[in-house]
Amino acid sequence: MIPGWSRSRLATTIGSLTLAFTLGSGCGGGKGTEPPPPPPPPPNPDQVKLLVPGFPAIVQPSDNLATHQGVALGRRLFYDPRLSLNNSQSCGSCHAPAFAFSDHGRRFSLGAEGQVGDRNSPALVNLAWSGNVFWNGRAEHIEAQALQPVENPIEMMEQWPRVVAKLAADPAYPPLFRAAFGDDEVTADRAVKAIAQFERTLLSYNSKYDRILRGEESFTPGEERGYNMFFTEKADCFHCHVDYLFTDYGFHDVGLDNPPERGRAEVTNRPEDIGRHKVPTLRNVVFSAPYMHDGRFATLRDVIDHYNRGGAGTPNQSPFVHFGRGLNLTDQDKQDLLDFILTLTDSSFVTNPAFQDPFVDGLPSR
Ligand code: HEC
Numbered sequence: 001m002i003p004g005w006s007r008s009r010l011a012t013t014i015g016s017l018t019l020a021f022t023l024g025s026g027c028g029g030g031k032g033t034e035p036p037p038p039p040p041p042p043p044n045p046d047q048v049k050l051l052v053p054g055f056p057a058i059v060q061p062s063d064n065l066a067t068h069q070g071v072a073l074g075r076r077l078f079y080d081p082r083l084s085l086n087n088s089q090s091c092g093s094c095h096a097p098a099f100a101f102s103d104h105g106r107r108f109s110l111g112a113e114g115q116v117g118d119r120n121s122p123a124l125v126n127l128a129w130s131g132n133v134f135w136n137g138r139a140e141h142i143e144a145q146a147l148q149p150v151e152n153p154i155e156m157m158e159q160w161p162r163v164v165a166k167l168a169a170d171p172a173y174p175p176l177f178r179a180a181f182g183d184d185e186v187t188a189d190r191a192v193k194a195i196a197q198f199e200r201t202l203l204s205y206n207s208k209y210d211r212i213l214r215g216e217e218s219f220t221p222g223e224e225r226g227y228n229m230f231f232t233e234k235a236d237c238f239h240c241h242v243d244y245l246f247t248d249y250g251f252h253d254v255g256l257d258n259p260p261e262r263g264r265a266e267v268t269n270r271p272e273d274i275g276r277h278k279v280p281t282l283r284n285v286v287f288s289a290p291y292m293h294d295g296r297f298a299t300l301r302d303v304i305d306h307y308n309r310g311g312a313g314t315p316n317q318s319p320f321v322h323f324g325r326g327l328n329l330t331d332q333d334k335q336d337l338l339d340f341i342l343t344l345t346d347s348s349f350v351t352n353p354a355f356q357d358p359f360v361d362g363l364p365s366r
């Protein structure tokens with residue numbers, strides 16, 4: 001048997017080979033005839049089906065399709081402090097499941113030696129649909145992203161060759177790399193691929209809002225008023241926090257100044273990108289306070305007040321944030337809008353056992 005191939009997969013392959021042979025001889029089979037196209041590869045039974053009914057299709061990179069083994073390895077690496085200097089910090093230290101994978105309510109994260117950053121740790125929710133990541137989008141995809149925190153001097157402060165040596169020296173890891181990638185070799189490229197596979201499984205689709213869409217529950221009158229404001233010009237949130245993912249995964253300037261920031265222009269150098277930041281999803285946003293790229297707002301109320309004022313009129317402020325006139329929301333309107341946003345809360349996401357830290361007292365428990 002070919003290692004890793006199940007009996008039924010072999011049977012399918014043999015079946016299609018026979019078919020191809022018959023077709024070939026039917027065309028004459030002589031010299032000069034085109035060989036029949038190779039049969040399509042059999043489906044990999046280990047592949048994780050990333051599919052949420054009703055949501056847009058998830059497109060995974062063709063060289064990193066998620067498998068159960070890859071996700072299990074990625075989960076372990078995500079929570080392994082050996083990715084940092086002095087083995088003090090894992091990805092999960094700043095991206096904790098109970099906080100929708102943001103940093104424990106902290107405005108700025110602390111690095112491996114307690115140094116303070118200047119960006120709020122974003123929630124990691126439904127990244128499977130995301131293009132560019134980081135607030136300024138400097139990584140094109142989550143595979144590229146995962147390389148960065150390990151060597152970032154204000155984050156994990158470690159070096160990949162040393163991480164690879166630490167992991168390869170742990171007898172538990174080489175077999176896990178073999179299961180995920182075919183042989184025992186531990187590499188940085190494989191590690192970040194596995195982490196990205198795990199991150200793509202962090203899917204949230206079971207909020208009250210989803211149950212309402214599925215006809216299983218209904219809005220309270222206040223939530224429904226909030227829903228109508230959110231999706232019309234009244235509050236005008238929907239142009240950027242687009243249904244169903246509640247982000248367009250694009251970059252916009254919502255009129256935050258003090259200090260004005262370059263944002264997306266740090267990457268593109270284009271003047272029209274100054275002040276633009278990545279649109280965060282609003283799914284599970286209740287768990288990931290404080291808010292905005294610099295965590296300047298402590299509560300969702302503060303965020304709503306910001307939009308209600310209409311922004312500071314920064315040079316690239318989006319017309320959907322109504323500079324000058326604001327939104328004229330009453331206190332009741334603000335409460336209704338908040339009540340609607342809270343219907344995007346999915347408690348099963350933050351408590352999902354498959355997402356939690358597998359290490360207990362330094363040893364994997366599951
Ligand atoms: C010291 C805290 C800290 C650690 C450790 C850390 N992160 Fe982050 N993470 C952040 C902060 C802060 C940002 C935002 C930085 C920015 O945008 O400039 C971020 C951004 C991200 C993003 C971008 C999300 C988006 O929607 O744009 C992903 C994905 C991510 N981190 C995954 C990881 C992974 C994987 C690891 C481990 C290899 C990790 N992080 C380790 C704090 C941390």
Ligand code: HEC
Nearest residue numbers: 235236237240252277278279280291292293303307318320
């Ligand atoms: C022009 C696009 C746009 C519009 C319109 C918009 N947002 Fe945002 N929203 C963003 C961007 C971009 C950010 C991140 C801004 C930053 O950090 O600089 C954001 C951040 C947020 C956050 C913070 C989330 C977090 O994880 O930090 C909340 C909450 C939010 N918006 C709610 C709303 C509501 C409610 C409305 C309607 C009243 C609205 N937004 C309208 C683009 C928009």
